[in-house]
Amino acid sequence: MLVQNSLDAVLPDPVPVATAVSGSPEAALHAVYDDGRHQLGLWTCTPGEFRSDHRGYVEYSQILAGAAELIGDDGVTRTVRTGDAVFFPDGWTGRWRITETIRKTFAIVRDGE
Numbered sequence: 001m002l003v004q005n006s007l008d009a010v011l012p013d014p015v016p017v018a019t020a021v022s023g024s025p026e027a028a029l030h031a032v033y034d035d036g037r038h039q040l041g042l043w044t045c046t047p048g049e050f051r052s053d054h055r056g057y058v059e060y061s062q063i064l065a066g067a068a069e070l071i072g073d074d075g076v077t078r079t080v081r082t083g084d085a086v087f088f089p090d091g092w093t094g095r096w097r098i099t100e101t102i103r104k105t106f107a108i109v110r111d112g113e
Helices: none
Strands: 020-022 026-034 038-045 048-054 057-072 077-081 085-088 092-110
Touching: 048 057
Parallel strands: none
Antiparallel strands: 020 048, 026 038, 038 092, 048 092, 057 077, 057 085, 057 092
16 A cells, blocks of 8 residues: 655656647656556646547546646536546547646556457
8 A cells, every 4th residue: 555645745857748739838747556557646737738638548537736627629628626536538638728737646547458
């Protein structure tokens, strides 16, 4: 069992988000567990907007700090902020528009094919 304070955990230096569409968002990820199919960890990203593609996996996240809009290619927009839980179904595509630096925990399960 691993117990860690997710707000105080040290992440690697952030790097520019490759799929940025506005601003200059930078993100950092620390995988606490990754066996190739399941991944658990911490992620942070600074303000800006970028594309996101969840084809081939599902993700559950808990927003620890910050705020953003999740703008689905299906036209649905959701606002998330500190304390919110988010589920991305397999196939979700859209954009993150981060307005306050986001920090989240996440659990990903990839297709087993």
